[in-house]
Amino acid sequence: MISSRHIMTWRGVGLAAAIFVFVFLILPTAIVIIMSFGDKRDLVFPPTGFSLDLFRRFFAEPGWTQSALLSFRIAILSATLSLVMGTAAAIGLARSRFRGKGLVSLFLHSPIMIPGVAIALALYLYLNMLGIRNNDARLILGHVVMTLPFVLVTVSAGLRHIDETLETVATVMGAGLFTVFRRVTVPLLAPALTIGWLFAFVTSFDEVIVSWFLVRAGHMTLPVKMYSSIMFDISPVLAAVSTMLTGLTVFACIVMAAMQKKEA
Amino acid sequence: MNLSDNAIDTSTPMISLDGVRKEYADVIALDTTDLQVAKGEFMTLLGPSGSGKTTLLNLIAGMTSPTAGRVVIAGTDVTATPPAKRGLGMVFQNYALMPHMTIFQNIAFPLHIRHLPKREINRRVRDVLELIQLPHVADRKPKELSGGQQQRISLARCIVYNPNIILMDEPLGALDKNLREQMQIEIKRLHKELGVTILYVTHDQEEALNMSDRIVLMKGGKIEQLGTTDELYFDPASVFAADFLGQSTLIEATVRTEGDPAILEIAGGTRCRVSRGTCTAGTRGTLMFRPEAARLAQPGEATGDANVVSGELKHTIATGSVVKHYVGLPNGDTVIVQELANQHRTRLPIGIQVTVSWPVEAGLFLNG
Amino acid sequence: MGDGTPATPKRRQLTLEQRHALYTALLIAPATLFMLFVYAVPLAYVVSVSLADKTTGAFSIGSYQQVATSSLFYKVTWTTLQISALATITSLLLAYPIALYMNYQSARVRAFLMLLVLVPFWTSILVKSYAFTVIFGQAGVVNQLLGLVGLPSVKLLFNRVGVIIGMTHYLVPFLVLTILTSLRSIPPDLPRAASIMGASKLVVFRRVVLPLSMPGVIAGSALVFILSLGFYVVPALLGGRQDVMLANLVEFYLREALNWQMASTIAVMLLLTAALFVALLFKTRAGAALAGEQRA
Numbered sequence: 023m024i025s026s027r028h029i030m031t032w033r034g035v036g037l038a039a040a041i042f043v044f045v046f047l048i049l050p051t052a053i054v055i056i057m058s059f060g061d062k063r064d065l066v067f068p069p070t071g072f073s074l075d076l077f078r079r080f081f082a083e084p085g086w087t088q089s090a091l092l093s094f095r096i097a098i099l100s101a102t103l104s105l106v107m108g109t110a111a112a113i114g115l116a117r118s119r120f121r122g123k124g125l126v127s128l129f130l131h132s133p134i135m136i137p138g139v140a141i142a143l144a145l146y147l148y149l150n151m152l153g154i155r156n157n158d159a160r161l162i163l164g165h166v167v168m169t170l171p172f173v174l175v176t177v178s179a180g181l182r183h184i185d186e187t188l189e190t191v192a193t194v195m196g197a198g199l200f201t202v203f204r205r206v207t208v209p210l211l212a213p214a215l216t217i218g219w220l221f222a223f224v225t226s227f228d229e230v231i232v233s234w235f236l237v238r239a240g241h242m243t244l245p246v247k248m249y250s251s252i253m254f255d256i257s258p259v260l261a262a263v264s265t266m267l268t269g270l271t272v273f274a275c276i277v278m279a280a281m282q283k284k285e286a
Numbered sequence: 287m288n289l290s291d292n293a294i295d296t297s298t299p300m301i302s303l304d305g306v307r308k309e310y311a312d313v314i315a316l317d318t319t320d321l322q323v324a325k326g327e328f329m330t331l332l333g334p335s336g337s338g339k340t341t342l343l344n345l346i347a348g349m350t351s352p353t354a355g356r357v358v359i360a361g362t363d364v365t366a367t368p369p370a371k372r373g374l375g376m377v378f379q380n381y382a383l384m385p386h387m388t389i390f391q392n393i394a395f396p397l398h399i400r401h402l403p404k405r406e407i408n409r410r411v412r413d414v415l416e417l418i419q420l421p422h423v424a425d426r427k428p429k430e431l432s433g434g435q436q437q438r439i440s441l442a443r444c445i446v447y448n449p450n451i452i453l454m455d456e457p458l459g460a461l462d463k464n465l466r467e468q469m470q471i472e473i474k475r476l477h478k479e480l481g482v483t484i485l486y487v488t489h490d491q492e493e494a495l496n497m498s499d500r501i502v503l504m505k506g507g508k509i510e511q512l513g514t515t516d517e518l519y520f521d522p523a524s525v526f527a528a529d530f531l532g533q534s535t536l537i538e539a540t541v542r543t544e545g546d547p548a549i550l551e552i553a554g555g556t557r558c559r560v561s562r563g564t565c566t567a568g569t570r571g572t573l574m575f576r577p578e579a580a581r582l583a584q585p586g587e588a589t590g591d592a593n594v595v596s597g598e599l600k601h602t603i604a605t606g607s608v609v610k611h612y613v614g615l616p617n618g619d620t621v622i623v624q625e626l627a628n629q630h631r632t633r634l635p636i637g638i639q640v641t642v643s644w645p646v647e648a649g650l651f652l653n654g
Numbered sequence: 655m656g657d658g659t660p661a662t663p664k665r666r667q668l669t670l671e672q673r674h675a676l677y678t679a680l681l682i683a684p685a686t687l688f689m690l691f692v693y694a695v696p697l698a699y700v701v702s703v704s705l706a707d708k709t710t711g712a713f714s715i716g717s718y719q720q721v722a723t724s725s726l727f728y729k730v731t732w733t734t735l736q737i738s739a740l741a742t743i744t745s746l747l748l749a750y751p752i753a754l755y756m757n758y759q760s761a762r763v764r765a766f767l768m769l770l771v772l773v774p775f776w777t778s779i780l781v782k783s784y785a786f787t788v789i790f791g792q793a794g795v796v797n798q799l800l801g802l803v804g805l806p807s808v809k810l811l812f813n814r815v816g817v818i819i820g821m822t823h824y825l826v827p828f829l830v831l832t833i834l835t836s837l838r839s840i841p842p843d844l845p846r847a848a849s850i851m852g853a854s855k856l857v858v859f860r861r862v863v864l865p866l867s868m869p870g871v872i873a874g875s876a877l878v879f880i881l882s883l884g885f886y887v888v889p890a891l892l893g894g895r896q897d898v899m900l901a902n903l904v905e906f907y908l909r910e911a912l913n914w915q916m917a918s919t920i921a922v923m924l925l926l927t928a929a930l931f932v933a934l935l936f937k938t939r940a941g942a943a944l945a946g947e948q949r950a
Binding site for chain 1: 781
Binding site for chain 2: 187188190191193195196197201
């Protein structure tokens with residue numbers, strides 16, 4: 023017989039374990055966010071007072087703001103390129119059957135599974151050999167490789183939600199391919215396209231290793247700048263950067279969750 | 287039953303398949319087939335799943351092209367024409383209404399594609415909603431309508447742009463029985479009012495019999511039999527056709543004497559007479575007759591029918607309007623007798639000996 | 655020529671299938687060509703560099719011989735496998751209970767908890783690493799708190815403990831997501847039927863829920879292990895000299911030893927190791943299910 027006290031005990035254990043893990047997941051970032059609003063030059067916890075000094079220092083230092091702007095530019099361009107190519111490929115793969123399709127799909131997804139350092143080294147050596155020195159071009163090429171598989175995953179999942187007969191019926195009614203795409207596929211796929219773009223944007227914005235290998239001196243992306251700062255000088259500005267970056271992440275997360283709900 | 291009032295004129299067919307054949311890597315989805323559908327005809331493709339009816343529909347719709355042969359629509363060879371340019375309408379089992387559009391937008395969609403002026407679009411959408419008796423749902427989304435209403439909208443979306451041909455792929459498959467019958471009547475009404483050619487796919491024989499001018503019965507990628515509903519019901523060309531459409535008694539038989547009527551031997555010795563079918567002396571085959579043509583009697587009771595066989599009453603099933611008796615013959619064959627339900631008739635006890643009789647002209651001898 | 659037959663069009667008519675194949679090719683081509691020239695060719699180039707002599711550029715397996723006799727390489731490989739296995743196990747121990755806990759919550763509570771998993775999932779690894787340096791540092795939050803209650807300070811940074819904590823923090827969300835997916839796919843009638851037949855909660859868990867969630871556990875663990883093999887940032891920022899992993903070794907040879915051949919060779923070895931484990935994962939049913947989930 024299961025006594026009710028017995029059940030209570032199990033519930034208690036489960037709850038305690040869950041709370042422990044969630045605290046472990048959330049607390050470190052939360053502490054940094056709290057510290058970023060502290061009023062001392064050096065980080066202390068708990069902060070002795072509230073101030074936005076660290077954020078002011080971030081915006082006062084061109085090194086940080088330029089890195090942030092570069093990251094935005096690269097992430098927007100990479101995500102958009104990935105979305106265009108990835109969506110086309112996802113539709114092509116979902117709406118056809120041919121020999122070797124599995125192989126093409128595996129190939130396009132494979133950067134997810136491959137160690138980033140291998141891709142980073144490969145692009146570093148290859149772009150140097152080709153003599154491609156433009157910092158933006160180097161980063162965008164690298165970031166599209168890293169983000170395209172994620173667009174493919176999200177858009178393919180979105181396509182699976184769409185009833186194919188909707189496209190068929192539109193075609194039979196006389197709609198050309200482009201009309202079907204614009205009037206049927208895209209509206210139905212809108213949530214997945216939004217998720218795919220945000221996924222690619224965040225992945226690119228946070229990308230460290232490929233950027234670390236590919237950036238040219240003096241043109242650091244935000245994560246590269248953060249990486250070298252944690253490595254070498256541990257500037258307290260990092261706390262402010264972390265807060266803003268996490269804010270961006272939470273925002274992206276909420277939009278994606280909302281889109282996922284819309285899709286279902 | 288539909289006694290056809292449209293005369294079928296296949297001299298200028300709306301759809302013509304000339305030697306069409308479809309093979310995939312290792313299967314023949316459709317064996318070489320010729321088929322003509324007349325203008326204004328309601329033709330049904332009937333058959334079990336995998337019989338090739340969907341392949342046939344897809345070939346006409348342009349979802350796939352034939353391995354050999356030509357598809358001709360309204361006199362034009364469309365074998366290589368993409369579906370958008372074939373001037374067809376199509377209704378699907380799952381309605382295929384655009385979830386992101388209102389009912390109005392859904393019906394207006396094919397008119398937008400054709401770049402009709404806004405006022406004309408408005409007028410035609412209102413008219414067609416009136417025609418299907420759902421004028422009040424224009425601003426709703428498909429999700430807010432019932433299955434039957436959604437399917438009517440799907441029909442309206444076809445009708446609104448006057449395609450020559452409407453293809454219907456199991457359109458009532460997702461509806462429950464009562465609604466299905468209402469929709470059958472609705473589709474027949476629209477067919478009659480609009481004079482459109484309809485090619486209808488179903489695996490439900492009752493639906494096929496209710497609605498069609500002609501039925502194409504398919505099996506294993508081939509046309510098994512093509513004919514009017516009466517032809518298929520009363521003159522099935524094969525045991526498969528007899529079995530697939532309606533219920534029938536099928537018992538082993540051997541032709542003893544040719545002639546009209548011919549004499550058959552059934553159930554290990556009993557002789558009976560049959561006037562239809564190709565009867566060559568000595569051939570073994572199947573005697574078929576419909577349950578409603580047979581009558582049940584107790585031994586010694588006279589029915590006046592020429593053919594009589596006796597057996598044991600195995601089951602009686604009453605389904606409201608009709609009663610069905612299953613009679614086991616000594617050799618194991620089963621004969622089905624269907625009577626109209628009668629409140630005052632006393633039930634026969636299961637297990638007694640009975641005789642089954644049927645008129646000569648009700649029987650049909652089938653080879654195989 | 656006025657004989658009444660319509661002139662056959664000069665342009666060869668495409669069949670519907672050929673037309674469809676053409677559109678498919680046009681849709682797939684941009685991504686495939688891009689990945690071919692910006693991803694596959696560079697990787698092939700790395701392989702070719704690894705097989706070239708450092709000075710002459712001629713074909714040579716010298717780097718591989720050097721790697722095969724390098725005690726540093728063996729040590730780092732061993733460290734990589736050890737850290738990856740340990741991080742996978744700790745992540746699994748933390749992820750399974752909360753996936754299970756989330757599975758039994760109402761849809762609304764689960765959606766909220768999901769956000770608590772997704773936010774760390776999406777949080778930049780640099781933010782996390784920075785947080786750990788701040789919290790675990792010599793004068794960090796943990797040691798401040800220990801000092802307050804009069805306990806000696808502990809060293810949690812620049813050693814194996816720091817690396818494992820940092821990696822676990824990164825990996826737990828991956829595992830929660832895969833395990834929760836497989837828990838959610840268990841038809842609720844199965845545990846219900848088992849408890850109606852008299853099974854206690856523990857028995858239902860051990861005999862029904864746990865075995866049915868194994869595909870998610872196996873696929874998730876394998877995924878997390880493979881991700882771990884290529885870790886770079888966490889060991890570089892939170893680990894010490896003893897915690898150098900293969901990815902860091904690649905960078906060391908490229909930037910400090912300036913030996914492209916060795917860097918390439920180690921990258922190829924890392925690639926092959928990861929590929930081996932991916933292949934093993936795909937061999938299992940769980941992996942096939944995961945792959946099907948991604949493609950299909």
